[in-house]
Amino acid sequence: MNKSQLIEALAKAEGLTIKKAEMVINTMFGSVEEALVRGDRVEIRGFGSFKVKDYDGYQGRNPKTGEIIDVGKKKLPFFKVGKELKERVDS
Amino acid sequence: MTLTKADIVAEVYAQGLLTKAEAADAVERSLDLIKEALAAGEEVLVSGFGKWSVRAKTERRGRNPQTGDPLTLPPRRVVTFRPSRVLKARVQEEGSLASSAPAEEKPEPRPAGNGPDKSRVLRPGYF
Numbered sequence: 001m002n003k004s005q006l007i008e009a010l011a012k013a014e015g016l017t018i019k020k021a022e023m024v025i026n027t028m029f030g031s032v033e034e035a036l037v038r039g040d041r042v043e044i045r046g047f048g049s050f051k052v053k054d055y056d057g058y059q060g061r062n063p064k065t066g067e068i069i070d071v072g073k074k075k076l077p078f079f080k081v082g083k084e085l086k087e088r089v090d091s
Numbered sequence: 092m093t094l095t096k097a098d099i100v101a102e103v104y105a106q107g108l109l110t111k112a113e114a115a116d117a118v119e120r121s122l123d124l125i126k127e128a129l130a131a132g133e134e135v136l137v138s139g140f141g142k143w144s145v146r147a148k149t150e151r152r153g154r155n156p157q158t159g160d161p162l163t164l165p166p167r168r169v170v171t172f173r174p175s176r177v178l179k180a181r182v183q184e185e186g187s188l189a190s191s192a193p194a195e196e197k198p199e200p201r202p203a204g205n206g207p208d209k210s211r212v213l214r215p216g217y218f
Contacts, residue, residue: 001128002136009124014117020108024117029140031102035094037181042094047122048172052182077141077182079172088130089145090167 036077046084053078096122129170141174 001009003025011021032050035042042050057073081089096118104114125143128135135143150166174182 001125001133003138006121006124006135006137010117010121013120013124014113016109016113016117021117023106023108024103024114025121025137027103027106028099028118028121029137031094031099033140033178033181035092036178038092040092040094044096044099044122047126048170075182077174077178079141079143079174081170081172085126085129085170088126089170091130 044082046082048082048085049080051078051080052076132168137175139175139177141172141178143170143172145169146171 007018007021007025010016010024011018014021016024032042036050036052039052052075055074055076058071060069060071061067062069100111100115100118103109103118104111109117125135129143129145132145134145145168148167148169151164152161153164154161
């Protein structure tokens with residue numbers, strides 16, 4: 001399922017116009033994104049939580065040339081699956 | 092601070108197109124639709140944000156971490172999330188001015204002898 005299919009399904013299920021459903025989906029993911037950019041956590045019960053994880057830098061190698069490279073510190077968004085979703089997917 | 096479902100509903104309501112009840116229902120329904128798709132084993136791709144997919148794990152031997160007793164973990168299905176390149180880049184540049192970043196990110200021809208650009212590894216084919 002991609003974003004436009006999600007928008008269509010939402011419009012149909014809730015009796016909303018496509019424009020309104022699109023606003024809902026864009027606002028939802030937009031607010032999650034903004035929170036993560038601020039470094040905040042996001043917690044959606046039954047679905048999951050998002051947070052930003054800090055990773056230390058390390059020395060790696062270019063697998064093609066074997067050259068040693070420094071991989072800098074980085075921050076990555078991380079999603080932890082919520083209990084309800086976890087159970088539904090595995091049943 | 093933690094963003095919760097109530098905050099998301101408030102943001103949707105603040106767009107001015109829906110009543111509070113409609114906004115709450117729509118957010119709840121969106122999450123349900125995503126959960127249903129994943130429960131059916133389907134992938135959910137929100138371009139610019141990320142992709143949830145369902146992965147099958149095979150049966151494996153594990154141990155009870157408390158007693159050390161060996162046990163067999165059954166095969167199971169788990170949800171994984173991969174953030175989009177856009178989301179990763181935005182989280183990375185947290186603290187800097189988001190609006191100025193795209194201009195800086197443009198690849199510039201590097202002078203010879205300066206070594207490879209170690210700052211970014213772009214994997215082709217990933218949205």
